[in-house]
Amino acid sequence: MIKEEKKKKGEIFMERDQSAAASNLEIKVVRPRRNDNLVHPAGQAPRTTRRRSYSSNYNPFKRWVSWLVPSFVVANIVVFVVTMFVNDCPKNSASCIARFLGRLSFQPLKENPLLGPSSATLEKMGALDVQRMVHKHQAWRMISCMWLHAGVFHLLANMLSLVFIGIRLEQEFGFVRIGLLYVLSGFGGSLLSSLFIQYGISVGASGALFGLLGSMLSEIIANWTMYENKLAALLTLIVIVIVNLAVGILPHVDNFAHIGGFLSGFLLGFVFLIRPQFKWLTQRNAPPGHVSTPVKSKHKTYQYVLWVLALIILIVGFTIGMVTLLRGVNLNDYCSWCHYLSCVPTSKWSCKSQQIYCLSSQLGNQLNLTCVSNGRNGTYSLLDGNPTRAQQLCAELCS
16 A cells, blocks of 8 residues: 555656656747748747837827927017117107116007007117118018017017917927928018008018918818818818908008918918828838838829929019019009908098108208108208208108
């Protein structure tokens, strides 16, 4: 009995040893890779290619860090502070708003209700002035006016819009494309404004901001296949644009700069913001072994067509516009109803400009003044010793 029990225990021990040995010879069957029919023993991990993890929220586009748009905001604020310093209201005006600010105090509300500098200071700093561009060849004002603002309220409204619109666009498309789009749209706004509003001055970044709105609209059209809720996004943006342009029909608002900036940005969006079609991106970023629908080109034919047409229209439009402007042509002479695009007169307000502008030429002790708006002229003797007499004469000529 004892021997049999020992024998049985020995068999049990042998079975355990065999099972332990068998565990060291465990066979693993792995999913074969291409040209791989090998069987891998335990303890040797098969060489597998590292696969990229994919999810439904995978974004194949690079996400940029926005720094240019915040820099634009800082630059506009700095320029406004410098403008107020140059304005020096206590020295040039009898009454100022917030006089405790010293040289940075604001002009009286009856002169500038936006809490800002005088029009003479804005003109000195580079405001859009067609007469100076045409007669004194100061075309640089078409860019410099983008960085000037008429007051605190004007600056605040534009900078908030720039932050909400510009940062998202820069994150998606990068600082190079958005920077060029911003500056060129502002130039387009200044150009159209100069062709229709040739008296007085104009400042502000509104043209460039409307260019960003226009580029958002063209980006949806150009990349139509990549949007899920296409119509909802398109209609929402159209409503926003219409509402903003409608505000431009109020007096003292340069709606031609808004329209010119919007049209420029709309065309520039087809040039700078076109993306590869979604199928091409899906195929390019597909995991190894995944078979996707073959795509001949990463851009659709209509995207190429829009790119070429937009580029041609931009080049031709900017060229013809600059030549027309520098020749002193006023497009209101060829379009009798276009002035309604910038201001619609009602019983509540008038669209007549309050700006008075005279051209002067000196001959000996005589100063010849010519009102730009109606062509009337008069002479003023410099020997009178009354510097305000010239301003009064100009007002009389233009009244």
